[in-house]
Amino acid sequence: MLIPKNNWNVKWLSYSPSIVLTLLIVLFTFYSVFIAFNLQPGIIPDEPAHFAFSKHFSSTWRIPPDVPETYQLGWYIKQNPFLYFWINGRVINSLEFVYPAISDWQLFVSLRLLNVLYGLGTVIFCFFLSQEQIKNRWWQLLPVFLLTNTLMFVVLSGGVNYDNLTNLLSIVGLFFWVRALKQKMFLKSSMGWLISISAGALVKYTILPLALAMFVAWMIFIFRNRKQIFPLVFTGKAEIIMFLILTVLAMGNLALYGYNLIVYQGIRPQCVQILPLEQCRDNPFTDRFEEFALEDKLTISKSIELGYPDPITYIIDSWIPNMFYRIFGILGHLSYFPTRIIIFYRLLLFWNILLVVKYWQRPSYVVISIASIFIFYTLILFYNNYNNELVYGFRQIAMQGRYIFPVIGIGYVLYGKFLHSIPNRLIKISTLITTIMLFFFGGPVKFFLFFDTVFSSWFF
Secondary structure: OOOOHHHHHHHHHHHHHHHHHHHHHHHHHHHHHHHHHHEOOOOOOOHHHHHHHHHHHOOOOOOOOOOHHHHOOOOOOOOOOOHHHHHHHHHHHHHHHHOOOOOHHHHHHHHHHHHHHHHHHHHHHHHHHHHHHOOOOOOOHHHHHHHHOOHHHHHHHOOOOHHHHHHHHHHHHHHHHHHHHOOOOHHHHHHHHHHHHHHHHOOOHHHHHHHHHHHHHHHHHHHHOHHHHOOOOOOOHHHHHHHHHHHHHHHHHHHHHHHHHHHHOOOOOOHHHHOOHHHHOOOHHHHHHHHHOOOOOOOHHHHHHOOOOOHHHHHHHHHHHHHHHHHHOEEOOOEEOOHHHHHHHHHHHHHHHHHHHHOOOOOOHHHHHHHHHHHHHHHHHHHHHHHHHHHHOOOOOOOOHHHHHHHHHHHHHHHHHHHHHOOOHHHHHHHHHHHHHHHHHHOHHHHHHOOOOOOHHHEO
16 A cells, blocks of 8 residues: 655654654764774873773772872872772673683773763763753754764763763753653652762762752752642652662762761862872872962952953953863863864854843743753853962863863753744744854864874874
8 A cells, every 4th residue: 555645754754853863873872982992092081090990999899998009190089989980890890700801901992882871871861851841853953963063072972081970960860850840750850860960979079069059949949839749659669769779879978978078178088188198299180280380379359460361351251262172172181172163152152142132031940940050050160260270370270171061961952942942033043054064063073084184193
């Protein structure tokens, strides 16, 4: 029986967004796997140190002690987040059990491939989050396209770095958090985000500002909707299992951060509070401080007197473009900054600020909360970067685009949702086309087109 032509068109249109999503995922996986197998060690940020830590954690099922091979790399283990390295240690144990003759290089590539899975999970949950906020099936793909064409994210996903697991747990937590605020299976969704963020806090302490902002917005939501939410009822085994997992993770966070606050009066102890002074001096971060730090940290007024920019000028003329270099370029132990194209990312940002002003509509509580979390996290990152500038004399030390990745997914989702809501079709479509072209030509496509020339020394 022949299917009418019109029915074929309807079927194609219904399946085509899924086909495009699959293509985006396949291309991202190809890029990341290619990097995992072919990129030389020592280019991905902190990759040698993270592999060394993973090997050290494979020596015991518990948390191993600090040894010269670890603290000489600049990190120390005691009373610091450990989950990423602990998982890597178990993966190494499993691989060595199955294949006792496995080499360090094979272990290294295996851990890279595990990180590809973390990156892939981040992409998939970015799509899930997009589905929660954008109803049009085609527009739901825009945040996924933007993320998979963010060069630093793609390259980082092919390397051994705890940011990959941090990014995954952050966006998983944000997805369940949004579902909770939309009262979709409120109890399960709430425990889902709490589990994800609690696990993320055991991977990297920088997730704590995100956890704080999410918790505040969640508590406000509960207070405003308490009559619809309470009483909470455990309806099945799933909630009990999730509660037990959450309890274990909460105890882990208390043992880590609660202990630190009580004993060391801070989220993270200083090195000299953990290790002898001579050992703390024997790491690259101390060397960097002694080599580049000013004798006295600048005040804002003093920095302006010396000719450095005030905070507003700094954020517009220095911080934003430098962050763009590190997000849409590559910054690791080797770097690639696409200087000619960054101006267009800046122009697109300022253009969209104008669009927000012109087409402002009162958003829902969920959108306000998402935007507030993104702004709060960005301001925390800016504050830390600017504080470092006052310490080091405006050298852009420790300024990393990857530090925004725990919230970049919600930034892209907000962008897609806003752009879709613009009533002027000409402005909406022209801005969309410009965005797609900019990310496509500035993303991993260009990187892989020239990997054997511009980047030839980076690959085997």
